[in-house]
Amino acid sequence: IKHALAEAESDERVVGIVLTGEGKGFCPGMDMNALDSQSSGTNNGQREDLSFLAANPGDEALGENFETTYTYLMSIRKPIIAAINGACAGLGLAVATMTDIRIVERSAKFSTAFSQRGLIAEHGISWTLPRLIGTGNALDLLWSARKFDGEEAKDLGLAEILAEDGESLLTAKNYIKKLAMGSAPKSLQVIKAQVHRHNNMQLGESMKETNDWMAISLERSDFKEGVRSFIEKRPPNFERVSLT
Structure with a gap:
């Protein structure tokens, strides 16, 4: 993702960036098999070499708060629109809160998930979520890890725009086109x-x-x-x- 964002950020033809999921989901969180291997100590540490995709997008002038694994999204020099087209949970939800605007489909399903896995609020979501929906609402979602849909996400203030199912990507593209035409x-x-x-x-x-x-x-x-x-x-x- 960093490599793709760096390419888009440096391309003067690009006015805004859309972040969406492939298929029927945005990002359902971390792979549970990977989490199981971490908790049981069976991870052999072997990873595919992706060093050729190394990139460092974002504006360093914004400071170290915006240089961590996911907060760098907030320092990208162009608007980033999340087109949430389905399941968005755990890490996926944390990443979505660090984009600039969230467009969600009506039937998209959300959950913070962390507490139900014996984890804490990770990846900076304890900072971003209260700023979007308020402290009480954030604690409710983080404590209960309950599932909610796109309509509630819009009502809570987590999403700025509610789209019909299957239309989040097109809605996001049209939003950026309007920016490109007038801003x-x-x-x-x-x-x-x-x-x-x-x-x-x-x-x-x-x-x-x-x-x-x-x-x-x-x-x-x-x-x-x-x-x-x-x-x-x-x-x-x-x-x-x-x-x-």
């Missing part, structure tokens, strides 16, 4: 960084950084194009973001 890619990048960075700052500190970044944005050609296209009543032609 400056650089603005999308900076706004994402603002939201995630400022979630860990005091208000005054975040305002100071915002003012500094705003001064920079006022000097960009995108600002001039945004004003000009509005006056001329035409779609804007913003610059694409290149990381090279």
Whole structure:
């Protein structure tokens, strides 16, 4: 996944990224046979060599909080939309909470799963989930590990958009197409960084950084194009973001 995300992040033709599951599920969590071998000590430690896929996507300037195994998703310089097309549990749910927007299908099934496996809230979900749905709701889902569907995910605030079954990927693609047609890619990048960075700052500190970044944005050609296209009543032609 890191390799694919790094490729998409560095491609200036790409405005946004969709993360979805193959087949009928998003990600049902870790393989139970792998967990069994870990708990019984029978794992022989042999793994396929995937070093050729090594990659380090994301903006290092956001700091070490966004450099861990899964939190790097929040530092990717482009919007990441999760198109949740089926089972989403455990690790899969944790990863989904670190994407920028979640589009869920009505019949998709969710569960935190951890407590029913004798585990704690892993992979940063104890930080992300309360920020999305509130402390009480997060504790309920983490303690009980109960199953819930896409409609409840939307009601809780875990998902931003509810799609009909089989339509999450198309809905996500259409969402990104709308961004590409009307929003400056650089603005999308900076706004994402603002939201995630400022979630860990005091208000005054975040305002100071915002003012500094705003001064920079006022000097960009995108600002001039945004004003000009509005006056001329035409779609804007913003610059694409290149990381090279």
